[in-house]
Amino acid sequence: MTNKPLSKEFYSFITFFSTVLVITSVIQGVAFLRIGSKIVTLNAFAPWIWLIIILLIIANAAMLRYLVHHGYRTAAVACVASCIPMFFQYAGLLNADLRGIYQAHFHVLAYALFGTTLLWGLSLAFSKTGEKKWLRLSGILTVLFTVVLAAVYYSYFHTQSVATKLLLDQANRWISMAAVISVVPLLIHFRVEGKRVADNSVAKTGPALLKLAALGGVFVLGFNFSVEATGRAQPYKPSELELRRAKRFEAYHFTDGSGDTLRYRMLEPLDYDSTQKYPLVVCLHHGGSHGSDNIQQLSADPAPFLMEMGNRKKYPSFIFMPQSPEGMGFSGAYGSPSVDSLVFGTIRQLQATLPIDSKRIYVMGISGGGYGSWHLISAHPELFAAAIPICGGGDPRYAPKLIDVPVWAFHGARDNLAPVAHSRDMVNAMRKAGGKPKYTEYEFAGHGIWDKVRDEGIMEWMFAQHRD
Known part of the structure; x- marks a missing residue:
């Protein structure tokens, strides 16, 4: 652990990208809620997923730096572990060869996602990070949402009732949408810690350009993605x-x-x-x-x-x-x-x-x-x-x-x-x-x-x- 605090610019950076990820999660959650798995057929889907991958890399790299800096080793390992199946899932959506592997073993990947996300939530709630109330709350919410989603997933594939499957599918969409709440305590935590740091850092061009590019990407690609998803969700009108x-x-x-x-x-x-x-x-x-x-x-x-x-x-x-x-x-x-x-x-x-x-x-x-x-x-x-x-x-x-x-x-x-x-x-x-x-x-x-x-x-x- 180092005694030298992270800069105010760093907290601004990680708060910004965490917020942007929340926004993208809401955009994607609304689209998923309205048209379900059809989102993968949208023309705007691939560019949108590439944007999310880039944002995830940046945000998780910043998170890892924060955790390592403060000596939160358990949480750091859990952070890396949770990223692996998540990135493989997104890669499978973009690459046809990987998609074949993903679809052939989708149960394995799903439980890997649930398992590593649960590990991440538990590490925030019960390791050294648990001493920070907002990190602990984020961990608890992550655990709760993950357990509920895993239960819905398991029930979906173990029921023979068509009506029950359709109901569980709708429940999955709503719960996935609501799960973004678990990130909010992280934002509060970084904002509170950032305020405690003296503003003695020199502004750097690189982070500012990344923020600008991310904002532009979310605006343009998010707009295209949302418009196409909204159009697909409209009631069918025969010609x-x-x-x-x-x-x-x-x-x-x-x-x-x-x-x-x-x-x-x-x-x-x-x-x-x-x-x-x-x-x-x-x-x-x-x-x-x-x-x-x-x-x-x-x-x-x-x-x-x-x-x-x-x-x-x-x-x-x-x-x-x-x-x-x-x-x-x-x-x-x-x-x-x-x-x-x-x-x-x-x-x-x-x-x-x-x-x-x-x-x-x-x-x-x-x-x-x-x-x-x-x-x-x-x-x-x-x-x-x-x-x-x-x-x-x-x-x-x-x-x-x-x-x-x-x-x-x-x-x-x-x-x-x-x-x-x-x-x-x-x-x-x-x-x-x-x-x-x-x-x-x-x-x-x-x-x-x-x-x-x-x-x-x-x-x-x-x-x-x-x-x-």
Whole structure:
């Protein structure tokens, strides 16, 4: 420990950057509260995360200097430990390769985050720093919020109730937002200590420029991020084109025995003849079309492609387009609520009421629909004659069940939303198990590969498949 006090400029610096982090936490918390995990799909998300990483490095470096200066070694170690999983999480959100590792081991990372944050809170409350009342209070609040968030996380992944999962998801958003309160005592502590230091330091240009850059970054990037998140949170208003398209066929809904409902649209074959049997195409939308309006999924690829007159004439079929409600999905990936049972229930009902060729039921989808496509054939491989999962992934453990299901998977090698490893792993697992899936990977493409996929002859291939 050194007797020489830290300068007033240092306290001003650490207080400033801690305050800026609080502001960024509030901005991100509001966005997360309004649109949930969709924030990762915003165009402004990557620049925003880079800004947060830089601010975290600066603020935590200053915090570490403060702790080491005062001989708070336990808290210093805990500070470093808490940063490691946090930075890996942010890196996983920015880098596709790391995201694949992150998503494959998200439980491990989550508990590492909870564990190290808990360690940080305990160190503030019960080590030597606990002698400072504001540091102790910050530690106590950190512990309380971490324990509650960990309990919510654990409950979310150990309940089978969809309603409970949705409730816990909302609770997680609110609690994450409120957790920023634990930083406030730190700000008070640094401000109080800073006032006790004599102002005998010489102002330096470097710290002043960092403050100015941080303020500008938060203003510009925070504004862009907030505006885009706000726009995404607005109630969906269908365009005139979408309304005209929706009028072409009836809106339906399926309700299971427990009262859960799936909204969907069904397009009949051209020149429909009830005495003939037709294939059924299950069309799964991407993550941007969730809702309860029963319209958005009609504009989400590949639905418009399937509805093109040329395809309808050449490949007459029933086209089943379900819409997943907000907060749910088609695959149940990462423990999220899934409408898969409702999709299967609807298919069984359609088979009982329409002349559907049970040997020619196909599924295709993009992004969230791609994950859903893998999931549906994994759950009931005996049902499907073929699948076209685009920018998706599944559980390789189910690959042995899929060896007799014709699959043509697509992915962009530079996909920053859905790691290309997810398709590669499924395809390789199927081949290892004895299956013969087709796989097309675009070396220089990202997530938006549909314009390439639609020109690959997928309709001809898909409609040539049938179950024995």
